[in-house]
Amino acid sequence: MRCSVHNRVLEVRDPDDGRLLWRGTFEGGAVRDAVPLPGTEDCIVVLETDVPGALSDGNVMRVRPNGTIVWRPLPVPGVGAYFRLEIRYGYLMAWSWTGYMVRLNPKRGSIVEKTFVK
Numbered sequence: 001m002r003c004s005v006h007n008r009v010l011e012v013r014d015p016d017d018g019r020l021l022w023r024g025t026f027e028g029g030a031v032r033d034a035v036p037l038p039g040t041e042d043c044i045v046v047l048e049t050d051v052p053g054a055l056s057d058g059n060v061m062r063v064r065p066n067g068t069i070v071w072r073p074l075p076v077p078g079v080g081a082y083f084r085l086e087i088r089y090g091y092l093m094a095w096s097w098t099g100y101m102v103r104l105n106p107k108r109g110s111i112v113e114k115t116f117v118k
Helices: none
Strands: 002-006 009-013 020-024 031-036 043-047 060-063 069-071 082-088 091-096 100-104 111-116
Touching (some): 002 031
Antiparallel strands (some): 043 060, 091 100
Protein backbone atom coordinates (compact mmCIF):
# COMPACT_ATOMS: atom_id res chain seq x y z
CA MET A 1 0.00 0.00 0.00
CA ARG A 2 1.12 3.53 -0.70
CA CYS A 3 -0.18 6.31 1.48
CA SER A 4 0.37 10.00 0.97
CA VAL A 5 -1.11 13.31 2.02
CA HIS A 6 -2.52 15.77 -0.53
CA ASN A 7 -4.17 19.00 0.61
CA ARG A 8 -4.42 17.60 4.17
CA VAL A 9 -6.32 14.50 2.98
CA LEU A 10 -4.99 10.91 3.21
CA GLU A 11 -4.81 8.99 -0.07
CA VAL A 12 -4.22 5.25 -0.08
CA ARG A 13 -3.17 3.70 -3.40
CA ASP A 14 -2.53 0.20 -4.70
CA PRO A 15 1.28 -0.24 -4.88
CA ASP A 16 1.07 -2.15 -8.18
CA ASP A 17 -1.13 0.02 -10.37
CA GLY A 18 -1.50 3.24 -8.37
CA ARG A 19 -5.30 2.86 -8.23
CA LEU A 20 -6.93 4.96 -5.49
CA LEU A 21 -8.23 2.62 -2.75
CA TRP A 22 -9.39 5.20 -0.20
CA ARG A 23 -9.31 8.95 0.30
CA GLY A 24 -10.43 10.91 3.35
CA THR A 25 -9.86 12.48 6.74
CA PHE A 26 -10.67 11.37 10.26
CA GLU A 27 -13.23 13.03 12.52
CA GLY A 28 -13.05 16.07 10.27
CA GLY A 29 -9.37 16.57 11.10
CA ALA A 30 -6.81 17.48 8.50
CA VAL A 31 -4.03 14.93 7.95
CA ARG A 32 -0.52 16.23 8.59
CA ASP A 33 1.61 13.20 7.65
CA ALA A 34 1.37 9.50 6.80
CA VAL A 35 3.95 6.72 6.54
CA PRO A 36 3.49 3.11 5.41
CA LEU A 37 3.98 0.55 8.18
CA PRO A 38 6.51 -2.03 6.92
CA GLY A 39 5.33 -5.63 6.79
CA THR A 40 1.66 -4.61 6.65
CA GLU A 41 -0.79 -2.96 4.27
CA ASP A 42 -1.49 -0.28 6.88
CA CYS A 43 -0.14 3.21 7.37
CA ILE A 44 0.41 5.44 10.37
CA VAL A 45 -1.24 8.86 10.23
CA VAL A 46 -0.69 12.10 12.15
CA LEU A 47 -3.59 14.55 12.30
CA GLU A 48 -3.07 18.32 12.37
CA THR A 49 -3.24 19.98 15.76
CA ASP A 50 -2.70 23.59 14.69
CA VAL A 51 -6.08 24.13 13.02
CA PRO A 52 -9.25 25.29 14.84
CA GLY A 53 -11.12 22.39 16.43
CA ALA A 54 -8.20 19.96 16.02
CA LEU A 55 -7.31 17.33 18.59
CA SER A 56 -4.69 18.29 21.13
CA ASP A 57 -3.71 14.70 22.05
CA GLY A 58 -4.24 11.30 20.47
CA ASN A 59 -3.54 12.59 16.98
CA VAL A 60 -1.69 9.46 15.75
CA MET A 61 -3.44 6.38 14.41
CA ARG A 62 -2.86 3.18 12.47
CA VAL A 63 -5.15 2.95 9.45
CA ARG A 64 -6.08 0.07 7.12
CA PRO A 65 -6.26 0.55 3.32
CA ASN A 66 -10.05 1.06 3.54
CA GLY A 67 -9.73 3.89 6.09
CA THR A 68 -10.60 1.79 9.14
CA ILE A 69 -8.73 2.85 12.29
CA VAL A 70 -6.83 -0.04 13.90
CA TRP A 71 -5.60 1.87 16.96
CA ARG A 72 -5.14 5.28 18.50
CA PRO A 73 -2.80 5.51 21.46
CA LEU A 74 -4.11 6.93 24.70
CA PRO A 75 -2.74 10.40 25.43
CA VAL A 76 0.27 10.30 27.74
CA PRO A 77 0.51 13.14 30.27
CA GLY A 78 3.32 15.52 29.36
CA VAL A 79 3.91 14.09 25.88
CA GLY A 80 1.03 15.84 24.09
CA ALA A 81 0.28 15.88 20.38
CA TYR A 82 2.66 14.64 17.68
CA PHE A 83 3.83 16.47 14.57
CA ARG A 84 6.13 14.00 12.82
CA LEU A 85 6.45 10.26 12.17
CA GLU A 86 9.25 8.16 10.79
CA ILE A 87 10.27 4.53 10.46
CA ARG A 88 13.83 4.62 11.77
CA TYR A 89 15.99 1.50 11.96
CA GLY A 90 12.81 -0.57 11.77
CA TYR A 91 11.12 1.27 14.65
CA LEU A 92 8.04 3.48 14.51
CA MET A 93 9.15 6.85 15.88
CA ALA A 94 7.06 9.96 16.61
CA TRP A 95 7.99 13.46 17.74
CA SER A 96 5.76 15.58 19.97
CA TRP A 97 5.34 19.34 20.19
CA THR A 98 6.46 19.14 23.84
CA GLY A 99 9.95 17.90 22.90
CA TYR A 100 9.64 14.12 23.20
CA MET A 101 10.75 11.50 20.71
CA VAL A 102 8.86 8.26 21.34
CA ARG A 103 9.06 4.74 19.99
CA LEU A 104 5.59 3.33 19.46
CA ASN A 105 4.51 -0.30 19.44
CA PRO A 106 3.13 -0.69 15.88
CA LYS A 107 0.66 -3.40 16.94
CA ARG A 108 -0.97 -1.47 19.80
CA GLY A 109 0.17 2.13 19.52
CA SER A 110 1.54 2.19 23.05
CA ILE A 111 4.73 4.02 23.92
CA VAL A 112 7.65 1.62 24.28
CA GLU A 113 10.28 4.25 24.98
CA LYS A 114 10.35 8.03 25.31
CA THR A 115 13.23 10.47 25.29
CA PHE A 116 13.18 14.20 25.89
CA VAL A 117 15.11 15.69 22.95
CA LYS A 118 14.25 19.40 23.06
